[in-house]
Structures are given as C-alpha cells and as structure tokens.
Amino acid sequence: MKLDACSLKSLSKMELRVLSAVEMGMKNHELVPVELIYSISKLKPSGFRKGLRQLLFNKLVHHEQRGYDGYRLTNLGYDVLALNTLLCRxxxxxxxxxxxxxxxxxxxxxxxxxxxxxxxxxxxxxxxxxxxxxxxxxxxxxxxxxxxxxxxxxxxxxxxxxxxxxxxxxxxxxxxxxxxxxxxxxxxIENSIQLSDATKLVNPFAVYEKCITMMEKLLKIGVVHGDFNQFNILLDEHENVFLIDFPQVISINHVDAEYYFEHDLSCLQDFFAKFDLDLCSVAQLSFQEIKKELDTSEHAKFLNLDEDVDENNSEDEGNEHMMQSSVNNVENYNDEAELDYDVEKDKCYSDIVKKVRDEWKVSESKTSRLRPNMKQSRKARQEIKSVNSFF
Ligand SMILES: Nc1ncnc2c1ncn2[C@@H]1O[C@H](COP(=O)(O)OP(=O)(O)OP(=O)(O)O)[C@@H](O)[C@H]1O
Ligand SMILES: [Mg+2]
Missing domain, CATH: 3.30.200.20 (Phosphorylase Kinase; domain 1)
Incomplete structure (x- = not known):
C-alpha cells in the first residue's frame, strides 16, 4: 500500500478497528496474540478475519509465529493510524x-x-x-x-x-x-534549501548573525537545540533562516547543556569558516552568563522539558477521542503513553491468553482458524474484558 490519502480513505472501518486493536495490544506485547486482537476489536469472527487478512495484504501488520500466532504494526500501519486521525480532523x-x-x-x-x-x-x-x-x-x-x-x-x-x-x-x-x-x-517552507547546500550566499555575514541570534533566543527561553547545524537550518530565497528538527532539544538545566551548546556553536562556526568572515565582530555568546540572568526553572516549565513527558498528554487524549469516533468507538481506546512495558499487566494478559488458547478450538482449516469456541471461551473472554477495563 502506498502512503497516500486515497488509499487511506478506502480503508474500511473494520480494518481500522483491527489495526487499532493491534496497536492497543502492543501496549503490552511486542507481538500481539491474535486472540487478544480479536477480543479488543469486538468484531464478529468473519469481519475480524477479513479485516486482518486485508491489513496483512496491505502490509499494515506483520505476522509471525513465535510459539503463538502473533501480529504487530508495521511502520506503514502506524503511519496509517496517525494519518487517519489527521485526515479526520x-x-x-x-x-x-x-x-x-x-x-x-x-x-x-x-x-x-x-x-x-x-x-x-x-x-x-x-x-x-x-x-x-x-x-x-x-x-x-x-x-x-x-x-x-x-x-x-x-x-x-x-x-x-x-x-x-x-x-x-x-x-x-x-x-x-x-x-x-x-x-x-x-x-x-517554500523555495528553501538546507543551509548545507548553499555554496554561495549574497550576505553570509547576515546569515551567520541570524543563526547566532537564534541560538541566543533559544538560550533565553531556557533550551539548547542540541543539533544546531547547517543540516537543520533552512534558507529561503531571501536568505531568511528557519530552524527545524527538535527532538534532541534539552533544557538549559541539563547537566550536558553547556557541552551541547558549545558543540552547536562550533559546528556553526566551522560551516561559516569557508565564507571567510570575521566572526569575532559578532557579539560572543556566553552560556554561563545567559543562564545566570535567567530564572531557569520558570523557562524550563514553559517547555516542560524538565518534567517527565508522559505526564503531559492532555492534548493527545483529545487526539485519541478523534480516533475513537473514527473507528466507531473501539472501546477502552486509550493514550499510547501507556505503551511502556508493564510486567504485572503482561503477566495477567499472558495467563488469560494462554487460557483462551487452550479453550479455543484451533483447527487446521484456514477458515475456522480464528474462530473461538464461543461456549467454552466465555469465561476467559469475560476475564479479558475485566483486564481491558484496566486501560
Ligand atoms: N517545514 C519544512 N519545510 C520544508 N522542508 C522541510 C521542512 N521540514 C523538513 N524539511 C525537509 O526535510 C529534511 C529533513 O528534515 P529534518 O531535519 O527535520 O529530519 P531528520 O530526520 O532530522 O533528517 P536528518 O537526519 O537528515 O537531519 C530537511 O532537511 C528539509 O529538506
Ligand atoms: Mg535534521
């Protein structure tokens, strides 16, 4: 499946529901047992089988036998879930x-x-x-x-x-x-290139000054970029600069903040060396001096970089609500911030999954492979329900 909006729109509700169920299962499983996906999806066996088969065909999930029948999201599958939400909004x-x-x-x-x-x-x-x-x-x-x-x-x-x-x-x-x-x-940013690709600049000194001003501004709001270099600066046709790429930003309070700041500064200076500029004529940035002038705790709070990011999911909870409605309310859908491994929950799940597997009539025939024996598995399914309400 190619990553485009048309193919996304052709994804059926059923497929989306199964895909979301795989994602939910991945909160506690690297490879999600098929029984668990089925249980979370709350689809009828025939719809579930069809949805899962289609997802496999489109390479949105990956299947593996690791002592049990399991599935995990592929990169594309995870992309589709995110894109679906952005499209719905x-x-x-x-x-x-x-x-x-x-x-x-x-x-x-x-x-x-x-x-x-x-x-x-x-x-x-x-x-x-x-x-x-x-x-x-x-x-x-x-x-x-x-x-x-x-x-x-x-x-x-x-x-x-x-x-x-x-x-x-x-x-x-x-x-x-x-x-x-x-x-x-x-x-x-239209008509822009990476600064690294700029062989000639009309006014290299002005561009360097703009970059230094950016570094100073960043320090003054309490952060160090951590990867501030010619590859993460875009330059438009008027030689305006734009900073991109921030997953490595750290708080000015981080123990290595000064080291990363100096590293960013020397990368920038190394790049501009080829333009033969008098860099000393630009005001020198001193990490310690700027830090001294700041109420760093206030600034760090502004970005929440000193806090555990998991605690700040309020926005994404909203996102997940959108997702919920778009897959016709996959029950108990929750924020993936809980994705980290929880031994207790996992143990609980493995016990139940084992029980379900024992009680299911696993036939060799392709068509009945995913069909549970409804009578025998009722109790186990009830237990799964109670674990699901955990989330
Ligand atoms: N907002 C944007 N406008 C225009 N082009 C962009 C934008 N964001 C990213 N790009 C383009 O995508 C490229 C990669 O973006 P970015 O640096 O954020 O990703 P990356 O994973 O860090 O890549 P790398 O590992 O090469 O640094 C940029 O160099 C730029 O060409
Ligand atoms: Mg980059």
Whole structure:
C-alpha cells in the first residue's frame, strides 16, 4: 500500500478497528496474540478475519509465529493510524511526495483543503540501532524498556511541543499545525534549501548573525537545540533562516547543556569558516552568563522539558477521542503513553491468553482458524474484558 490519502480513505472501518486493536495490544506485547486482537476489536469472527487478512495484504501488520500466532504494526500501519486521525480532523487532505529521509524520520509533503502546502514528519526511532537511540536520548528517564512505537511517539511529542513553544516565542520556525502519534504536521517552507547546500550566499555575514541570534533566543527561553547545524537550518530565497528538527532539544538545566551548546556553536562556526568572515565582530555568546540572568526553572516549565513527558498528554487524549469516533468507538481506546512495558499487566494478559488458547478450538482449516469456541471461551473472554477495563 502506498502512503497516500486515497488509499487511506478506502480503508474500511473494520480494518481500522483491527489495526487499532493491534496497536492497543502492543501496549503490552511486542507481538500481539491474535486472540487478544480479536477480543479488543469486538468484531464478529468473519469481519475480524477479513479485516486482518486485508491489513496483512496491505502490509499494515506483520505476522509471525513465535510459539503463538502473533501480529504487530508495521511502520506503514502506524503511519496509517496517525494519518487517519489527521485526515479526520481536517488538518490534511492529501499526502504528496517524500521530500526527506533522515536517520530517524521520513518527511512528506502534504496539503490541506485550502491548498496550503504542509510537511508531515514521521519519527522512526529504532531505524538506527535501538540501543543507540536509548543511550543518546534522554527520553526513557526511569523506564527500563520501551517499544519503537513508544519512542517514536515520544520524540514527535517533544518535537511538536518545542515547535509550538518556539513559534510562540517568535523564533523563525515552521508554523505548527497538528500532531498525532509519531507524526507532526507543520508549515512547508517554500523555495528553501538546507543551509548545507548553499555554496554561495549574497550576505553570509547576515546569515551567520541570524543563526547566532537564534541560538541566543533559544538560550533565553531556557533550551539548547542540541543539533544546531547547517543540516537543520533552512534558507529561503531571501536568505531568511528557519530552524527545524527538535527532538534532541534539552533544557538549559541539563547537566550536558553547556557541552551541547558549545558543540552547536562550533559546528556553526566551522560551516561559516569557508565564507571567510570575521566572526569575532559578532557579539560572543556566553552560556554561563545567559543562564545566570535567567530564572531557569520558570523557562524550563514553559517547555516542560524538565518534567517527565508522559505526564503531559492532555492534548493527545483529545487526539485519541478523534480516533475513537473514527473507528466507531473501539472501546477502552486509550493514550499510547501507556505503551511502556508493564510486567504485572503482561503477566495477567499472558495467563488469560494462554487460557483462551487452550479453550479455543484451533483447527487446521484456514477458515475456522480464528474462530473461538464461543461456549467454552466465555469465561476467559469475560476475564479479558475485566483486564481491558484496566486501560
Ligand atoms: N517545514 C519544512 N519545510 C520544508 N522542508 C522541510 C521542512 N521540514 C523538513 N524539511 C525537509 O526535510 C529534511 C529533513 O528534515 P529534518 O531535519 O527535520 O529530519 P531528520 O530526520 O532530522 O533528517 P536528518 O537526519 O537528515 O537531519 C530537511 O532537511 C528539509 O529538506
Ligand atoms: Mg535534521
């Protein structure tokens, strides 16, 4: 299935319901037992089978036998869930070409009903080494483990929160439009190139000054970009600069904040060295001096970067409500912020799933493979219901 709005609109309610059920199951399972997906979806066996088969055909879910019949979302499946929400809300109406592939993201052009050009950025943490991501980023805090779904969503959440705060603070960043799951939607900066691709500048000194001013403004609102370089600065035809890409932003209170600030500054200076400028004539930025002047606790609060990001899901709860109505109320649908692994719940689930599997008549025949023996599994299904109400 190609990532476009038309194919999304052709996704049936049933398929969407099964897809959402797989996502919910992934809160506690890397590979979700088919019985659990069936139970969460609350579909009739025939509808469930049809929906699941179609999702497999379209590569929205991946099937594996790991001692049990299990499914997980593919990147595309997770994209479809996010896009469906953005479409339902009217934030986008069309998806266009891929315009960027980063180490940890895919960037697409999109459009809304009014014809405004937009950008969709899908976080793909886990594309690089999963362990490297966990070591590099500070997302996990006290958690011992997390899935790629959880990490990607968290990265998007942080990036979107920064984008909104920076836009409000009148920094030159794309206008934030919407966000859902691991996807953020923002204004498309037309006729722009990455600063790294600019071989000639009409006024390189002015461009450098604009970049330094941006770094100073960021410090003054209590953050360090952490990846401030020529690849994350867009330059339009009038040599205006726009800052993008914020999942690695850290609070000025972070222990390594000064190190990252100095690193950002030297990257920028290295890039401008080729333009043969007298960089000393620009006011020097001192991390310590700016920090001293700030009430850093207030500024950090502004962005919530010193808080555990999981505590700040109120907006996304709204998003999930949209999702709920769009799949005809998949009951108990909840925020994926709970995606992190919970041993107690998982144990509970595994016991019940085992019970259901034992009680199901698993036939070799293709058609009856997913059909439970209704009488025998009633008790177990009731137990699943009680666990579902946990969420
Ligand atoms: N709002 C935007 N307007 C125009 N182009 C954009 C916008 N956002 C991103 N892009 C394009 O997509 C590219 C990748 O975006 P971004 O840097 O945010 O992703 P990334 O995953 O960090 O990529 P990388 O790993 O290469 O840094 C940008 O270099 C730019 O060409
Ligand atoms: Mg980038």
């Amino acid at each position: 009217g934030s986008i109406s069309q998806i266009g070409d891929k315009i960027g592939v980063g180490k940890e993201s895919d960037v697409f052009l999109a459009q809304n009903e009014k014809g405004n050009k937009l950008v969709l950025k899908f976080q793909r943490l886990g594309r690089t080494s999963f362990r490297a991501v966990k070591e590099k980023r500070d997302y996990l805090k006290h958690r011992k483990s997390a899935s790629w779904l959880y990490l990607s969503r968290l990265a998007a959440q942080i990036e979107y929160r920064c984008l909104k705060a920076f836009y409000k603070a009148e920094l030159p960043v794309p206008k934030p439009i919407d966000a859902n799951r691991h996807c953020i939607c923002m204004q498309y």
